[in-house]
Amino acid sequence: MLFNSYEFIFIFLPITLLLYYLIAKKTGSIYAKYFLILASVAFYSYWDIRNLPILLVSIAVNFFAGRRIVETKKKNWLIAGIAFNLLFLAYYKYADFFLDNANTLLHTSFSHLDIVLPLGISFFTFTQTAYLVDAYKGETTSYSKSDYLLFVTIFPHLIAGPIIYHKDMIPQFSEESRYKFNFDNFAKGITWFVIGLFKKVVIADWMSNVANLVFEHSEHLSILEAWGGSLAYTLQLYFDFSGYSEMAVGIALMLNYNLPINFNAPYKACSIIDFWRRWHITLSAFLKNYLYIPLGGNRNGHHMRNIMITMLFGGLWHGAGWTFVIWGGHSWMLYLH
Incomplete structure (x- = not known):
């Protein structure tokens, strides 16, 4: 469901x-x-x-x-x-x-x-x-x-x-x-939910149709169509996850519970580090607090090794495939840069 x-x-x-x-x-x-x-x-x-x-x-x-x-x-x-x-x-x-x-x-x-x-x-x-x-x-x-x-x-x-x-x-x-029913929380929850629902159904799903159409004809694309498909897929991922994150916060508020914010406009980030702090916030916090720091963090001269392990693990967390491992490794290099 x-x-x-x-x-x-x-x-x-x-x-x-x-x-x-x-x-x-x-x-x-x-x-x-x-x-x-x-x-x-x-x-x-x-x-x-x-x-x-x-x-x-x-x-x-x-x-x-x-x-x-x-x-x-x-x-x-x-x-x-x-x-x-x-x-x-x-x-x-x-x-x-x-x-x-x-x-x-x-x-x-x-x-x-x-x-x-x-x-x-x-x-x-x-x-x-x-x-x-x-x-x-x-x-x-x-x-x-x-x-x-x-x-x-x-x-x-x-x-x-x-x-x-x-x-x-x-x-x-x-x-x-x-x-106890709280009208303020309920109103805020509905607002969060409706905004998230709009992002998911109206924007992300429409972008998904565009991206799928482009990917299905990947062998016969012009450069503009290829870039358009890539942009549509990027926006699909962005608004899909943003929408679901906001719907979750809204549903919890309707029940009078507070969930942590999990997505904070990452495309407004000023650096790659800021980006990671805004996209999937709770996963980034988990990887930092329960993997990176226990590995030693930036102590003992193993800062780069620990970042590499953390980012590779984060990549693999997203899916079982070498593409995710490579993505995690690429993210590690961007992070260091």
Whole structure:
């Protein structure tokens, strides 16, 4: 179920909002929280219910690992939790990519596993990995099962981000004001949502039609048509991600929750560094705080190595293919420049 689909706009969202506030008013915040968990799980399952066990297994393993980290302060639990997340992500997102490269390098003939990529796996995996690291650093406590489940599954962020952090989201679940209808938040949320919807449906989707038409006839293009297609594709990506990011913020505001801003007019950037700070803000922050700095940052004379590893990882995060690796490497060189 996409944010711009009729099912979401005219059925799922209004029913969810109505029942959320009605349940909170009639029975209390705890039941409204349970309802929002149920609604989020239903939202995720609508895409493909076969993905639900994958999400729930990830949540169960990370919740247990986080509890053990908080209780024992042992690094082994952190390593085990992160290893699980990386292997989990590698299997579902990169298995066929690895097999293709193994076949090429080793002249083998491994068959594709043809794994269907679970919806939002990168987002809920990174969200939980950050939680494990923070737990080891002593920056969290043992959350309740319901708080943790809602933190990971809350539907505005689940399919396209942003990457959210426990210290920003979970405290909101305990505030009674979140369960009372707030006209100002609702009005702001609708505004954010409508602006994002316009960017997605009117601009991005139209640009997608133009770009697809050009790419389908790539062998017979003039130079102006080629540049036009490239520009259309650029604008499609820009307004698609910008639109989804704003719709997510708007939906959360309608529910009285604050999601982090994930997109801030990157084409207004004055430098490549400023660009990365504006485009997919939560991913850039994750890579910086949970990869670049733990690698050593700019200390010990390994600044360029650490940037290279971080940017290559960021490139691969976007997709399983050498084009993404090359893009990450190219971004690293631009960053240094």
